[in-house]
Amino acid sequence: MGIVSDPSYPAFPIISGVSFVLVLIPLPWHLQAWNSGTCLYMVWTAIACLNLFINSIVWHGNALNSAPIWCEISSRIIVAGAVAIPSASLCINRRLYQISSVRTVSVTRADKRRALFVDLAIGVGLPLLEVVLAYIVTGHRFDIYEDIGCQPAIYLTPVTFPLVLCWPIAIGIVSAVYCVLTLRAFGRRRAEFAQFLSSHTSLNVSRYFRLMALATTELVCTIPISAYGIYLNVSDGGISPWISWSDTHFDYSRIGQYPSAVWRMDHQAVVSFELSRWLVPFCAFVFFAFFGFAAEARKNYRAAWILVLKLLHFKIPAKSSLPVAASSKPSLPNVKPSLSLPTPYSAPPSFKDLYDEDDDCDTEKGAGTPVSYDFKCDSSDSPNTSSSARRSVDRTRETV
Template sequence: MSDPTYPLFPICAFLGFLVAFIPLPWHIQAWNAGTCLFMFWAGLASLNQFINSLVWHSNISNPAPIWCDISAKFIIGAGVGIPASSLCINRRLYILTRVNTVSITVKDKIRNVYIDLAIGMGLPILVMIMHVVVQGHRFNILEDVGCIPVIYNTPPAYPLVFMWPVVIGCVSFVYAGLTLRAFLRRRASMSDILSANTTLNVNRYFRLMLLACIEMSCAVPLTAFSIHINTSGVSLAPWISWADTHFDFGRIDKVPSSVWRSDHAFKVSVEMGRWIYPTCAFIFFALFGFASEARKHYRQAWVWLAPRIYLSRFLPRFRTAHSPATSCQPLRVTPRGPIHRSAHRL
């Protein structure tokens, strides 16, 4: 039983990959490491799912085992990377509400970028490494979905892998609450503080807060639900040893869609796990892809590109309102997948 909605998902996943990176240039210019990391995880995770949905449409072959090793491991990282990026955003907003001025030095900006990279990139990489401890076998392949990671349902799996999105989401929740409280206390002076910042205005501040609040409100309940439906029906096995957990590690389970779709709970888990990435990308684009700075960059890109693709006849109005096309320079250029249940020893 193939996916009746095909090719809806690959189209949405590819569009999610594209729109996630559209606001990247001006967020790099603004030193917004948290939003760049959000774009990185949401965009590349959408691309990963797009490739998988094409390659494994209506088949369970294994033409690219190395790709599956990378793809399955990346899914683990993206499940932590998106909430970790949201934590970076919440942390930055909280810092802004606590200082008397947002005019910081380049050294301070670099230090904040390093801290954000440690949170938004270091934590996901750490979890990907720790996943090896409870990785029951190499990976699974689901028809119409592609490669998915495997976690042996044993007690160490919870502190090593499962708990991280929940913990990060809770920390983000605390930061968001503190940010909102500080903002309400200082709302009279926040406009003046933000107006002194060349990279963060009031509108962008509220869009960042809205993005962080949306992700924060969804992270904990979705992750808890994901853990529940992925472990329900799978007995909790005791941890015996490394050798026991990794017995027959090279095995690759291939599951036809008629089998995994017959399990309603698992079907919900799988579909939620792959749709969450393009959804995050579209939410990000909806918040930042139509802002004033985004429209400004679209105009600049159009004025630069149009003469090169023989569309200069559409440019007179732009030349009058803005600079001549010949003077424009090219632009310079970042569920939560649930962690699927292990078929280990089933």
């Protein structure tokens, strides 16, 4: 009966589990780069996907209170996640605006720490504050819906709107303001912005716009979907009057348990549940679509694959080098002295500086260590030949 009543099983557990893995794949190199906004986005999305995956497996075909402690945690993750993902998007939009405004190219360590603390206050502080505020309008411990799992028991009163329901919309509006300001600043200072990027090889235009596309996509979805969720809540059960704290929390230890045959009779409840839980894997797939196929991502995939082969004791084939034909290079006579010059190499820019302009931008790039050359003169050479060779080396040094 459970399989018949839940048409999304086993598709939803599979997709949410895959989403949990996919959104965490780029996390290691983002952590190394201290890209706090994208790291918060990945971590919160992964936590939300894992929570939905566990609920869809444990409560498939039943509404039993088999894990009360987990439901206490799970219901609060749902409350925090509704604010956490828009908050992480706000951090990304805020940083993109700072880059597009190009106010300074020299950032101190104090500026880096301050930017990190602000992102943590937005991306972690706001979701935790939302959990605290949601307790004010929580009627009882939690609810369990068959095939859905644990859900917070939010009591819909006029107080619920400013404390719980309106936060995603408010955060989305602030993100929208930053997004518009970013596009405006980029349009006005396009030449200066391009010059700023060209002077720092670590910044990349395509990576900058991938982040902007991610934040804009999330922004476009947040405001209308949150508004539609409020409409579903209001039109379904109506708004109850706020009487008092004791009235709201009366019989707080109660746990609501609802079989799918009961709650699926309400069409609006079905739309609300399915919309809210499918949106989280969608956020994970959108992030992976923007950043999961970049050049650095493919490099890390190869490194991870090599690590797996090593753990399984498979032989890793070495990279084959192309043979050089003897006729491709003319053979040189026995020339003395021989001078070997190093080939300059510049590493490809990493994602760490995608929108983190707080690298030490005032550091000279490309300044290598002085190269010392050993010059040997054959005893048979005349002094004039030796002097000529020295001048040749001096010219070579100047060229290098």
